[in-house]
Amino acid sequence: MRPGLVAVLALALAGCVLRAPIPPPRDPLAATPPDALPPPPTETWPDEPLQLRLTRHQLQNGFRIVIARGEPNGIASVAFVSRATPRWDERAPQAVTSWMSQMIFRATRTDDGVVDDLLTREGFSPQIDAGALGLLVHERMPREELPRYLRALDQVLRQPELRPEDLARRVEAHADRVETELVGSSGLLDDRAPSLLYDPADVRAQGMGDRLEVIQRLDVAALRARHADLLDPSRSTIVLTGDVDPRVVLPFLGRLFGAWPAHASTPSIAPPRYREAGGPRGRIVVRPALRAYLRLVERAPPFTHSDYAAFLVLEQILGGMFASRLNLSVREGSGASYGFHAAYGATATEGAIEMETSIDPSYTRSVLDAMLAEVRRVRGEDGGVQPAELALAQTRAREMLLAQVDSSAGLAIAIARRVQVDQEPGAFGDVLRQIDVLDAPAVEAAARAWLRPDQAPLLMVVRPEHLDGVLGAGLGSFEVVTIRSE
Amino acid sequence: MESSVRALVTFCWVAWSATAWVPSVEAQAVEEEVEEGGAMLSPEDLAPPDAASPAEPDAREVSEPEDPVIEPAPPLDDDPIQLVLENGLRVVLQPVPGRRFAAVGVSYAVGSGDVPSGWTGLAHLTEHLMFSGTDVLDDVAVYRRLEAAGAVVRNAITTVDRTTYYEVLPVRTMEQALWIESHRMARVLRGLDRARLERQRDVVLHEGWERNLYGWRGVMHQQRYVGVFPEGHPYTRFVEREDDVRAIRLPHVQWFFQQHYGPDDATLIVVGGFDVDRVRASIERHFSPIVRSAPAPTPVAPPPVAPLPRERRIAVRIQHDRDQVEVAWPTPALFDDGDAALDVLSELLVERRESPLFAGLVESGIALDLNARQYSHDHGSVFVIAAVPARGHTTDECLAAIDAAMEQVRRQPFDAEAVERARGDWARVVRLDAEDLGARLGLLAASRGGYVPTVEHERDRYLAVDADAVARVVRDWLPADRRLVLVGRADPLAPPGAQIVSDEGRPER
Numbered sequence: 002m003r004p005g006l007v008a009v010l011a012l013a014l015a016g017c018v019l020r021a022p023i024p025p026p027r028d029p030l031a032a033t034p035p036d037a038l039p040p041p042p043t044e045t046w047p048d049e050p051l052q053l054r055l056t057r058h059q060l061q062n063g064f065r066i067v068i069a070r071g072e073p074n075g076i077a078s079v080a081f082v083s084r085a086t087p088r089w090d091e092r093a094p095q096a097v098t099s100w101m102s103q104m105i106f107r108a109t110r111t112d113d114g115v116v117d118d119l120l121t122r123e124g125f126s127p128q129i130d131a132g133a134l135g136l137l138v139h140e141r142m143p144r145e146e147l148p149r150y151l152r153a154l155d156q157v158l159r160q161p162e163l164r165p166e167d168l169a170r171r172v173e174a175h176a177d178r179v180e181t182e183l184v185g186s187s188g189l190l191d192d193r194a195p196s197l198l199y200d201p202a203d204v205r206a207q208g209m210g211d212r213l214e215v216i217q218r219l220d221v222a223a224l225r226a227r228h229a230d231l232l233d234p235s236r237s238t239i240v241l242t243g244d245v246d247p248r249v250v251l252p253f254l255g256r257l258f259g260a261w262p263a264h265a266s267t268p269s270i271a272p273p274r275y276r277e278a279g280g281p282r283g284r285i286v287v288r289p290a291l292r293a294y295l296r297l298v299e300r301a302p303p304f305t306h307s308d309y310a311a312f313l314v315l316e317q318i319l320g321g322m323f324a325s326r327l328n329l330s331v332r333e334g335s336g337a338s339y340g341f342h343a344a345y346g347a348t349a350t351e352g353a354i355e356m357e358t359s360i361d362p363s364y365t366r367s368v369l370d371a372m373l374a375e376v377r378r379v380r381g382e383d384g385g386v387q388p389a390e391l392a393l394a395q396t397r398a399r400e401m402l403l404a405q406v407d408s409s410a411g412l413a414i415a416i417a418r419r420v421q422v423d424q425e426p427g428a429f430g431d432v433l434r435q436i437d438v439l440d441a442p443a444v445e446a447a448a449r450a451w452l453r454p455d456q457a458p459l460l461m462v463v464r465p466e467h468l469d470g471v472l473g474a475g476l477g478s479f480e481v482v483t484i485r486s487e
Numbered sequence: 488m489e490s491s492v493r494a495l496v497t498f499c500w501v502a503w504s505a506t507a508w509v510p511s512v513e514a515q516a517v518e519e520e521v522e523e524g525g526a527m528l529s530p531e532d533l534a535p536p537d538a539a540s541p542a543e544p545d546a547r548e549v550s551e552p553e554d555p556v557i558e559p560a561p562p563l564d565d566d567p568i569q570l571v572l573e574n575g576l577r578v579v580l581q582p583v584p585g586r587r588f589a590a591v592g593v594s595y596a597v598g599s600g601d602v603p604s605g606w607t608g609l610a611h612l613t614e615h616l617m618f619s620g621t622d623v624l625d626d627v628a629v630y631r632r633l634e635a636a637g638a639v640v641r642n643a644i645t646t647v648d649r650t651t652y653y654e655v656l657p658v659r660t661m662e663q664a665l666w667i668e669s670h671r672m673a674r675v676l677r678g679l680d681r682a683r684l685e686r687q688r689d690v691v692l693h694e695g696w697e698r699n700l701y702g703w704r705g706v707m708h709q710q711r712y713v714g715v716f717p718e719g720h721p722y723t724r725f726v727e728r729e730d731d732v733r734a735i736r737l738p739h740v741q742w743f744f745q746q747h748y749g750p751d752d753a754t755l756i757v758v759g760g761f762d763v764d765r766v767r768a769s770i771e772r773h774f775s776p777i778v779r780s781a782p783a784p785t786p787v788a789p790p791p792v793a794p795l796p797r798e799r800r801i802a803v804r805i806q807h808d809r810d811q812v813e814v815a816w817p818t819p820a821l822f823d824d825g826d827a828a829l830d831v832l833s834e835l836l837v838e839r840r841e842s843p844l845f846a847g848l849v850e851s852g853i854a855l856d857l858n859a860r861q862y863s864h865d866h867g868s869v870f871v872i873a874a875v876p877a878r879g880h881t882t883d884e885c886l887a888a889i890d891a892a893m894e895q896v897r898r899q900p901f902d903a904e905a906v907e908r909a910r911g912d913w914a915r916v917v918r919l920d921a922e923d924l925g926a927r928l929g930l931l932a933a934s935r936g937g938y939v940p941t942v943e944h945e946r947d948r949y950l951a952v953d954a955d956a957v958a959r960v961v962r963d964w965l966p967a968d969r970r971l972v973l974v975g976r977a978d979p980l981a982p983p984g985a986q987i988v989s990d991e992g993r994p995e996r
Contacts, residue, residue: 030679
């Protein structure tokens with residue numbers, strides 16, 4: 002064979018992928034006769050109501066205890082709740098004080114003489130959520146570990162050894178992470194999102210970069226002040242759930258947490274100040290990426306608002322459930338995306354709802370239009386919320402709540418969340434009832450009260466060739482940041 | 488290409504409304520019984536509030552109440568009920584008293600490692616097509632029926648070894664899940680057509696891009712397995728490639744389904760607060776009529792896993808801001824001797840500030856991120872130590888620190904106390920997963936070689952690990968000079984695909 006021909010063949014073969022041959026399928030394709038299969042079930046099986054058996058007590062120093070006894074399966078869950086103000090002073094947004102709270106959990110001197118995360122060293126791995134509601138520390142364990150965990154938790158909370166060298170090292174690592182994130186498209190959008198929603202005078206408006214500057218100026222005195230906030234027994238509660246005998250644990254809890262010193266009361270957090278109209282509506286990162294990304298961020302009712310239940314349902318309709326119209330259309334219908342998502346989060350003072358999707362860039366404008374059209378629709382336009390989808394969303398919202406409390410861990414967190422906002426421990430029963438009585442007009446009214454399709458902030462990643470289409474859609478003005486890399 | 492998604496949304500609404508089926512699911516009542524705890528306390532149980540200054544809480548003295556006596560719970564009686572239907576379907580029933588939800592799942596003994604060479608993505612695409620509907624139900628109806636039944640989790644996972652479909656839903660509506668799983672097993676093949684294939688191919692590709700399977704993450708993943716397993720091993724060819732997914736046609740999927748989705752390829756697992764007799768009757772009714780569509784393929788045993796003959800070093804260029812470095816070794820398969828000891832070792836290496844790897848890399852400031860993990864699979868596992876250099880540091884420094892830490896571990900094995908603590912942590916995690924219905928279903932789905940991974944069996948497996956076992960796996964399976972070193976060199980401007988820069992120590996063909 003001539004060398005030139007060999008070269009051509011080699012070049013051609015280099016572009017081919019060798020695949021094993023696959024034989025054709027057998028005929029008939031499916032052997033099971035369809036008429037042999039029974040029809041779908043139409044009946045439901047019997048069930049019993051969810052039962053809560055609660056024991057509660059308040060100690061002399063104000064510390065509260067709630068115990069919900071569950072199945073005797075050997076597992077118990079503990080949630081410690083502090084309703085301390087989430088801001089140590091007006092300069093620091095919640096994200097900063099969250100970071101500071103995390104520091105406290107890594108600052109206990111152990112019996113080995115090491116200053117470390119005592120709970121982890123003891124074999125525990127609690128979930129620590131230092132959010133705007135306050136601090137929530139949750140762990141589950143074999144029931145016999147309860148005394149050891151509670152004792153360690155008490156030591157961690159009461160006796161942190163806050164050292165400048167530990168603070169310096171963690172600040173350095175945090176700065177490293179943030180500076181890396183801020184050069185990527187996700188970081189650029191996350192950094193800008195708070196200032197699009199909140200008034201510049203509200204510390205909630207600070208972005209990742211601003212928060213980093215605050216963290217870099219922290220000193221041990223600031224951490225101590227934050228810690229003093231957490232130690233207020235009048236704003237603290239322990240929730241125990243699962244295989245727990247109140248008669249056995251209550252005296253121990255009383256001795257342990259009853260020794261916390263009484264505290265001067267601390268101020269509550271003020272409600273947010275939202276940004277007024279004016280200024281850019283959002284930020285667009287332009288890059289030659291394989292995927293476009295769309296996110297809508299909007300204010301939403303706080304936990305204690307009468308629209309809370311409606312928004313649990315709206316979350317499902319707008320993308321929380323797989324059968325939401327947006328998810329079915331962009332994923333299963335047009336094949337534009339892996340999925341469309343919506344998420345609603347609420348605290349005592351504020352809430353936010355996000356809708357987002359990552360898509361084939363050629364669908365950028367059409368999916369953006371569809372997303373905003375859905376927001377209009379749930380406000381009552383263009384047919385409004387339909388009965389069948391409302392029923393489905395109510396079922397989802399209801400069952401998500403019930404599934405949460407089907408385990409000791411979920412129940413502890415659900416009770417703790419209610420305690421954090423001064424609700425009765427078993428108040429989720431009220432939420433279930435509120436969900437069930439909703440009708441389409443009520444859901445639409447709640448949507449109209451909070452969702453602004455013409456103003457809700459938008460964050461996007463788009464390809465250069467689609468930028469003009471987005472900017473020309475009459476959605477308002479946008480900041481544009483260009484990144485060269487894919 | 489601009490398509491009218493808005494029109495499609497409207498179409499979906501019309502179709503949805505016309506065919507909507509939503510069962511009447513009544514609101515669940517919540518009954519509360521509240522008692523005040525004061526009656527359970529005596530004055531001696533309550534310490535008086537401390538008068539010390541609240542500004543210096545850490546200066547207070549600690550009160551030391553005695554620990555209450557709480558006995559450990561007896562071992563769970565969790566050997567499941569196992570049976571096999573006439574058509575070969577294995578059934579595993581795990582009742583969990585007191586739970587109002589149930590996890591229903593079907594696990595097929597086929598994974599991404601079972602696809603023919605050059606057809607990566609075939610198992611994953613077939614998984615997606617299981618949700619695309621049947622000859623009588625479209626995909627919308629499948630999802631809607633599950634969500635209308637109150638399914639709070641609805642997912643499917645394709646691993647190298649198996650593909651598992653599962654839902655978590657209220658016990659009162661769980662028969663919907665049993666019906667849907669039986670319906671899909673029997674009728675998806677009849678409903679497959681080119682339109683559905685194309686639609687799900689798009690979704691699979693989107694997932695691949697979104698999860699970075701076709702980007703740097705997939706590159707590193709692929710090279711890890713290529714570097715550790717011998718040529719010809721199914722684990723060297725499972726990482727999904729975009730062009731393979733695009734090459735799949737309808738007959739390929741039909742063939743694959745016939746080969747691997749028969750009732751005797753599957754295990755039906757149910758975990759939760761259900762009535763056993765009612766569920767057994769329902770399973771018989773819905774699954775017994777199903778038969779295979781083609782003879783089962785003859786299983787081919789992959790080559791056995793053994794330590795590498797020499798060190799292999801692979802460097803790849805990746806589209807990322809940060810370099811990555813991994814050291815990896817082939818290790819015993821899931822549940823085989825040594826597998827649990829390697830899990831325990833992973834904790835001993837990184838869990839505490841003074842742990843050898845953590846101290847050497849993170850405490851010293853060399854690494855920003857560090858991980859040690861045993862990735863366990865049916866036909867061989869991989870033990871991986873992975874690090875991301877901190878700003879101002881290099882992969883060479885990370886590698887030197889890893890080598891120094893591992894040399895320390897070889898010279899000075901972990902003592903009994905440390906091993907006891909680490910194995911206790913693993914056993915503990917397993918014990919606590921008893922509350923997680925999905926986790927228990929996943930555990931039972933991994934059953935192989937006659938071993939049924941119940942909570943108690945798994946706890947015992949970890950609690951049997953001692954210091955000698957840990958020292959042995961380090962000696963036998965993690966040699967210093969016979970391993971894979973994989974370096975990802977970050978270049979934000981690099982294209983997304985694989986770019987192997989060098990491959991030293993590659994076995995000769």
